[in-house]
Amino acid sequence: MKQIINTIIFIPILLLVYCSTPTREIKPLLARKPYLQCALKDSLTILWRTDTGTVCKVAYKPAAHGEWKSVEGNVRLTNTGVTENEVVLRDLEPNTPYRYKILTNDIDLLPDDTLWFRSPVSQKDSVFSFFAVGDIGEPIEEGGTPDLLAKALEPSVSSMNFGLLLGDIIYPDGKSEAYDSNLFNHFGSIFPYLPVFTVLGNHDWHEPENNYLKEWKLPHNEYYYSFDYGQAHFIGMDSKNGDFHEYEKQVEWLKSDLEAAQGNATWIIIFLHHNGKSCTYKEDYNNVMALYPLFEQYNVDLVLNGHAHTYERLNPMNGTGEVIPEYIGSSQVYHTPKGFISITVGSGGKLRGIGTDSKPFTPDPENCRHKDLVARAAHLWAFLKISVNGKQLKGESFATEDLHLVDEFTIHK
Structure with missing residues (x-):
């Protein structure tokens, strides 16, 4: 009887000791380094991925002065089974360098790294630069060069404000499962510091486009959108x-957007994946050429695209797609x-050989189906800086392998 009583007394004591021992929370591990999105007016979105997590924060401050502030964001489970952390920073001072830290469950995930970004310039600011390049995420084992592109961009990160990715971001099928191995793992020295805006290409549409939409955070409906940066208006x-x-x-939507930009923007730049007229191995795409009258009517300055794995700058065209005669030649x-x-x-990360005699991969201005169309063409890995x-x-335009100057031009208004 005495033994039974002792047992009854001892069990609650055991339970009390067990319940009073604090549970040890598992430390989240970084699954994807931070990347910057939606650099719009006075705000910026920072995303990163972890293997687990319930709360995420960004601590940030102007690099030159001020105290650290923190903003809490949202976490969600992705379709690849990891946790996405998303924080939106608002009321940023224009064109200002900031330091920041990423925290999941109050743990600084990159304590030894100096993370920074430059906030968007104000609408009155007329000086900025960006890069544009398409067709990036070809697997290295298939001959792709996303690693070389990232290495080529790295020296210019601190002098540029953002980047445009012109579609076909992940080969071969735009799957979420390939985003880290084919893109993010190579751009760890770029994306934590430089915001990017992206558009879908045909390979990004191979899988349900939700793969693409879950990887990026973009304005409007994310398929097509516009934003102002300084005195320029961009349309994706x-x-x-x-x-x-x-x-x-x-x-x-494009008509309405272009109409609203008239008189409010010094420059209008459109970016998309497919070309209109071209002297490359790609066909001319009618739905792009059907937009040419709008480009002329609403004073579009530049149209940037990927799709053909090469570099090609065309002479200025009018709304019917005809080259304006006074610009024929090697105008710069x-x-x-x-x-x-x-x-x-x-040719950001994918380049092909000469192809076949009937359908060469290289641009061929001399034998082009459109006379006098091309101002400059080069078949090599390259990116464009504006x-x-x-x-x-x-x-x-710079070659990614050795950064030699491939092409240059200047527009004065």
């Missing part, structure tokens, strides 16, 4: 497989130009 379009996503609806300087300039930058300074816009 979803050309899907060349036939466009919601074509009629998207074109009506344009004063108060007429028409719009279309540029293909589709620098805006008031009413001057300068474009420079």
